[in-house]
Amino acid sequence: MLRQLHSLPGLIVALFVIVLSVTGAILSLNPALERAGTVVPATEQVSVAELAGKIKEHYPRAEQIERTPSGTLIVYYTRDGQVRADRVDPRTGQAIAPYESSSFSRWVKNLHRSLLLDMPGRAVSGITALAMVVLAISGAMLLAARLGGWRQLLHPVRGTLSQRLHIELGRAAILGLLLSGLTGSYLSATTFGLASEGVEAEPEFPLEVDGGPPAAIDTLSALKTTDLSDLRELVYPYPDDPTDMYSLGTDQGAGYIDQASGEWLAYQPHDATHKFYEFIYRLHTGEGLWWLGLTLGLAALTVPVMAVTGTMIWWKRHRSKPKLAANSGPNAADSVILVGSEGNTTWGFAKTLHDSLVQAGQRVHTAPMNQLAPRYRSAKRLFILTATYGDGDAPASANQFLARLEKIKEAPRLSTAVLGFGDRQFPQFCGFAKEVEAALIAKGWQQLLPLDTINRQSPQEFTRWGDAVGKVLGTELTLVHTPVRPRTAMLELAERVDYGTDVQAPTAVLRFKVPEGSGKTGLLSRLLGRTGLPHFEAGDLVGILPPDSQVPRFYSLASASKDGMLEICVRHHPGGLCSSFLHALPIGGTIEAFIQPNPDFRPASGKAPIVLIGAGTGIGPLVGFIRHNKAHHPMHLYWGGRNPQSDFLYEPELNAYLADRRLTELNTVFSRVDERAYVQDKIAVDGPELRRLIEKGAQILVCGGRDMAASVMAALNDIVAPLGMDVATLKAQGRYREDVY
Template identity: 35%
Template structure:
């Protein structure tokens, strides 16, 4: 059985008990911290037991001194009868803090589940299982397992972070449980009571030499002799010995060393409870909280895995009649979602589809013409739970003549889509013909998946078909507008920022959209009033003229745009900069501006120069800087137009402004919005691929449109000059167009390092490589479509 199976079943069995231990452990850790925070100050190193006992004589007849595990000194007096905590710095008394009912209950649950030694044994076994869970989990991480959903990544990250404190806490707790079930013997360890003490008057406690030689920090217990018993003496217990002390001579009458196991047990108790050091209580408390989350996330992940193994396919019962077989290998359920969407699309295209888990491979499929396998990879090239018997059953099966394999994985894993590669090779070895080459999808990329579906449909003879929506539930999230008549595609448009904006809607031809068009045009006008350098009265130009270190109130448009721009400037390491107007103009791209300022000898990044108070909507600059928002303003305008269209009751729409687009909900017929990708050809426009969007944005940055004598219009903030190397264009996908717009510029600036920057920032991006200008445009397009669209480079999108 592989380590992940041990890990799964151990977690399912021991997880509930570990969660109980974790919750009660957090309460006890908080109690230990509170006890240390409220206890009296520590005793001075020079204070002896004799001095302490003598100093307390003024409070009454001292009977006993004891030191709690947290270090509190408790004095018990015979007259007047009372117990009190002692402040060793001034020997004053205060009430002893009593343990509350909640802590007592939590302690009992933590130790015995409130059912005695049976509960103690159950928790001990659960703790052993927890140690095995830590070992198997660390083994899986050490072997290089990566990827998985957010729940798996959280589970893995918590385990790696808190593995060491958990192991220490679990091992010490297990030792305490064993010591309690099989208690250490006390008989014969303490010294026998002396046959007789010296005769004469007793010394004052402060003059007893044996007590004067013991520091309070080493004290565990001191019992003073009774006044009415002339044959009684002092009993002293320290960390390393027991002793009877003669009250007359002040010397040691009898003593014995404490066994090593006793000292170890006492130290383990203090250590496990976190009462010996505040830092330990904090670390063990955090570890207990992490174990609780590990237990909950582990139980959730384990439950999902078990459910996936038992899952029944949505499209079933047609294996004997189906012409298309879809087999699914899934660990966490995500691959099933892709497979179900593919099955729905193939059924729409006229195929009879059977959908099943890979482990349910039938011995034969009489009428099937093609087998399609969608599989994840678990661990290092291992099969997921719903496919772990597939390769063993494959030789006995009679397969359809053609196949295609789609693998899902994580590029950071040691064997990216390793199991998919094994399945592809095994199917090829059976003599079946591949319809498509093996495709590997990084982190469930919707764009890669849509492109693969396009190629699969083409291979099946359906030509270009609309790809599946990016979310199967999207079609139900937005109600269609209530209108009369048959809807047709309507296009609204107007001028904006030196270009034109457009909005595509589905409405009857006679539906009046003049009011919406007017509102959209008015919104564009307000945005230009704030963000345009072509208007001398804009807020941008006013900011240029404002003195340094003076706060300036701004509109929501400028405040929000600067908030995103400055943030992405920081996250991109300065590759995106909103303060390059003077440098842009100096390169010949500021024609028509109302002003541009003077180019700086040394460029200081805008996020280091501009201070933004977003809540109060005000900004100020620490040094001279001129704003150029061309790399982000259009994205903001697209977002605002999309918002207004949705608020008007038209959730299904597509907004475009130059190279920035944002799609709303799916079209009325259920299709996504198909976006054409432009080839990097200078002087002409050619569509070389399509991407389907639903409630997503895309923005493209490139130098194929605007050129000056000294290069393209995208400037590198580090040099103040045009970006000369790197990709021909970069398209970024994000939930908002303003984020996509800014990141597209930043990744274009990073040039050849753009791919690494996108991965580091978690940005989903598509890079179009440069081709030699001598190559015919059609050849460049064909090469791009054949290689770039299927294997474009990107990471998942992460908003700032």
């Protein structure tokens, strides 16, 4: 519901929001530009009478003095039968430059207020401003839910480029957008009489005028007691008309002054409601508050980017929900699949399971978890595939599941299997899936299989879970989930370095380039220094399609595209389809590959130390980070291998990086020569040094196998315990990141 509250208004008013934000950003420059050209008098008070006296010396035919909210003084006067206007210096009363309002600024203001459509346009603008308020509030609530609470609102965010742009810009601009939306909604409401502007001061007539000869303007007592900083406008009486009077408007009110006696003839203060209206107007426009205007303008400039990225996120989510064929009714099904998803990606895995069960001859009913029924007449088994949202919360399609489950009094005659989807980077990995399984067990529901988890939507882990399901069902069940595959590129093996043969762990560093003659590496590209490679950074993933397979295998990248090569580190696994293919690939052989960005696994910018931890081929992206550390930030590498004589991966490069200070410290451990010691053991020995680095704000990046990563996490928990923290705390702070397989 909250996501719909955020998405639907955004999609409906996206174009209008962009128009209002861009025009608002342009208009926000006016107060600052006006202020920059304003002459500010000395700090001592200057009265309106004193100013008017100076102006009279230079403008004997002055008709009106106006002071803008930014402090600019404008004199309207008659010369040669024409009304003219000048900006004047308040210190001397002399002209600075002719004054003429900008026709472009008037057009932009009209577009901003009414979309050039008069009252109907004003109504649309008002509705758009209100929608902006809804978007700001619902966006903040969604972000808090995603990050695990309001206290985590400023913590780092993960996701695709469009997601991170949308969130980071929204987080930076939310207060400005909320202020603009609220004030714009109020001003629109006053336009249509839904809110009051209050009463602007206007003294009542008739007034008794002295009628004597006019006094010098700089002697008028009412003007002498009015400070220049309070002036809005002073309108002169008609020449040679002793019955006319001065009209004076100030920040506090307005009235009329006798031109002979200089006394107030009448004065009416602004009421509180009108003062509030003017305060809101200044907040919205920045008039008189140039710094606020610029701040709101910068916030407004984020809106077009957020509108585009928001639409992209919605469209990707909309397309990702698959269409289910042969979806039986809940009471006719043999198997029921319930799906908990926030962004619809879990539905793709559910469809693969649904189709496989249907092909096995079963009747299958697949639905959101929120549609849990009190009973299923024919079902023998229930599969629950669910993601986790934020800090262990239920995703959108499952937020009512536990309440529905609680209302079911009697456990049905079916067995359940819960499969959780998540990212091990988050402290509450698959937290909601664990909560669901615990609730089912507490209600007495039987288990078909214990809880299993899928990290980062791994197709290989899903296939493994499918094998376990097939064994329990007594049927062959091959779950091959193929996400929508990006466009692939053909790459040619240009260089390889082999290690590990002597310790029965053959490993190769493979470097690929775009084949010669490819359209991407023409003469122009070579002249410009372009490699023809798709853009990627060290730590991103490359998906490689082995022959006769549509399921990609992912490898962490040890290079960036600017290096002119795509580099990976691959160990040969006996029977491994892709690793066997790559190890047998000759120089000049080609692969079909695509890039999958992995922005969550990168060193943070800044001067804080970086601790890199890996084992085996996990060294690949870590070497890439070191290679690009040309600013010589402190980097400490911990890595474990088997034998330094056989599989010391990247040994020459690492020694070179130590020499040129891209690598601060190299700590290696080899299990075949160091009494079966592993990288986690080396970390434990260096605990005090690591604790000191963590106290200085160090970020830790871990790459390698799951078992190694778990052991490293346990060792680090012991190291940081004296600091009153744990690895979960470091993860929440964005200071502990993993690329685990």
